[in-house]
Amino acid sequence: MPDLHIQLDFGSDVPIYNQIVAQVQELVLMGALHPGDQLPTVRQLAAELRVNFNTVARAYRILDESRLISTQQGRGTYILGTPDPHKSEAARRRTLEELARRYRDSALGLGFSTSEALAALQALLSTAAEEPSPAERPNTAAENGPQEKV
């Protein structure tokens, strides 16, 4: 759990929670925080910064909504995996193949044939015609990161 060295300016007109948001974003961008890293708890950081922990929680929630971190009740908050660009194309491909294997095995385990599994996927993809552009979609999933407290 790294010390974030966040510096607040209580005289500023920019709200505390926004200062926290900005500085965490900065730390991630500069590479001081890596995917999977656990952030201080809302109460720890709040004590360090001499603010109410709700203010830290509010900052964390904003960062969570922007998919930069993952806040998990009872577990903590973790830096979320960077969207895509850092993962090599080969690694992405291997992950996709692993997902396909899992889907096939699950279907077989339920007594379906591989052709039925394939047909089910085709049916799903044809019904949901509107396929969101990967560029626009705010990276809903991938959630690889935070479950392991590194």
Next chain:
Amino acid sequence: MPDLHIQLDFGSDVPIYNQIVAQVQELVLMGALHPGDQLPTVRQLAAELRVNFNTVARAYRILDESRLISTQQGRGTYILGTPDPHKSEAARRRTLEELARRYRDSALGLGFSTSEALAALQALLSTAAEEPSPAERPNTAAENGPQEKV
């Protein structure tokens, strides 16, 4: 002791224990788990899912209270009689569709298109040509399950 192939989404707002409950219900409903089958121990499943075993225990307790499983201190947890003995074909179909949805969403989360997801599955199914016939799968069912002293 079957591997349940439970997949958790730590970023979701639905609690872990509810995700476990839902997926076990699913597995029973579609016939992947039969009366008498022993579930993984709370610690085994917890280690596999990277969560605290109390979380698994909480899920098991909920399933026990709904009379779907029987948790027995010192013995383990076992599938009870299914409330609906005829696992409907519709339920199996719904489960397959849910699995397909998960596969698609995971692929999209990795930045792949739906067509790429489909192609990956097709490639996998073509390479592994040996497909076990569903008819051959013997019902590994409850024939001699570990007598539940309920």
Next chain:
DNA sequence: TTTATTATTGTATCATTGTATCATTGAATG
């Protein structure tokens, strides 16, 4: 076999973490 010991299983209790809701503050505005 019988008994004692050890291991494994689920249970109970509390601590820790983030969340939800409302109260308070203080500055902007009329």
Next chain:
DNA sequence: CATTCAATGATACAATGATACAATAATAAA
């Protein structure tokens, strides 16, 4: 002034984790 509203604080809560415990099984000892 009074009003309003965003920012922050206080409190209660839900989800998860850590630890000790009790019940059952498995094994060893007598």
